[in-house]
Amino acid sequence: MNEWIYVALFIIVGLIIPIGAILAGFIFGPKKPNPVKQSTYECGIEPVGEAWMQFKAQYYIFVLVFLVFDVEAVFLFPWAVKLGHLGLYAVIEGIIFVAILVVGLVYTWRKGMLEWA
Amino acid sequence: MNFWNDPLKVAADWLEGIFTGWGMDAVAAHVLTVFLGVFLMIVILMVVDVFLVWIERKVVARFQDRLGPNRVGPFGLFHPFADIVKLIIKEDTTPGDADKPVYNIAPILSMMSVLILWAVVPLAPVMLGTDLNVGVLFIIAAGAIGALSIIMAGWGSNNKFALIGGFRQVAVMISFEIPMLTMLMIPVVFAQSMNMNAIIQGQSVWYVVLSPLGALIFLTAAIAELGRAPFDLAEGESELVSGYNIEYSGMKFGMFYAGELLHAFTFGGFWAILFFGGYRFFGLEQVSPIFAVLILLVKALVGYWVIMWVKYTMMRIRIDQMLSFNWKFLTPLAFALLLVTALMNALLSSAPVWLYALGMFLANIVTAWVALEIARSATKQERERAEGPQKTAEARH
Incomplete structure (x- = not known):
């Protein structure tokens, strides 16, 4: 039997349990909404404007740096599995591969993009 | 019987x-x-x-x-x-301005992302759950769903605190995912498999002996991934009140809270599985699967206790400190350690077990020492640039 069916069952049950718990809260809890209660929390002060606004762009740069390394991990995992069979040659290839990525990190670093300004 | x-x-x-x-x-x-x-x-x-x-x-x-x-x-x-x-x-209040579907799905996904991690946990030699051949990659994939649930909660609440908290938490999670990914490769290199059970079976010598630095970096990255102190800047009670889950109440908040605790326990378990032999304990796991499950449970609880110990000992660090710690220190160190491990693995592949273990252990210690020396001299230079040249001891008094 396919192993991924178990994973699918885990996902289904993993969704059922929290949905059930939240439904129980929905059934047993009181429901008396009013506009003041439903206003956005801002430490008791009336909310000013919307929260969905332009946000600091620095987070975006970190996500870009992350993406490079995240994709690289997909290539490195098979390399790590077969490392024992491939010997020194594969290790040197791996070092070159990581070095190319590290150049990217060093570039970002020298550009001052890793400083939180 | x-x-x-x-x-x-x-x-x-x-x-x-x-x-x-x-x-x-x-x-x-x-x-x-x-x-x-x-x-x-x-x-x-x-x-x-x-x-x-x-x-x-x-x-x-x-x-x-x-x-x-x-x-x-x-x-x-x-x-x-x-x-x-x-x-x-308790009454389950929903902010009127919230994006309702996103707001409601977030706690469910948060809990689910933690529960499905247990699909790949081998509880005992005969209780494998799902014996995926890409078990290690599955952990990362499930962790990505956790990050998604947090950004959904932060965005869907339509609250400024929640949005800032969500952004911060996701920044921490994705940053520290790089050292974590890299450290997950080290047991993979040793066991020559991504299967969790094969990793446990390969640990005749616990991998913490082969790679103590790897275990330490994995724990650090795991704590950051969990968003616990010293990396709990997404919560920041004094500035963000509670972070991404500020608008949640009743059972929806309960799901975030329970998910966070179970996540910490689960990563205690993964720490035990990847570096401390999982259910293995001097052959006791062969007696009965019941013992094996108990051994894994105890090891996971010890790991969880270490995570709590760190949480209640350390102070919270700022986001710029967190990001420079990760990108300027931990990520280069993790890659250096991976390459050193790969190199030593190739050089010592035909050596006896004790020599292999000794070589790996010493390579880890040397890597850690070199990294700390580089960090020390770099921070010293930075401090001198900021404060002017160091005064002598007499001048200070």
């Missing part, structure tokens, strides 16, 4: 016999049995989760020289159940 050796299979065969006896198709009976097994597993996890609340509260109380919960039941053991009743009968 069969039940003693393989309780799960005996129970499953018995159930399948009953189902086929009712005239059910064999495949359907099997799927139904597995479904019930998964259901049982997750229900047990939720019960463990309830006690984790008690453990967390009791341990933090002891760290802070308090008594902790001690009213309901012996040692306050029934406090979490009172908490659950309270969470269920």
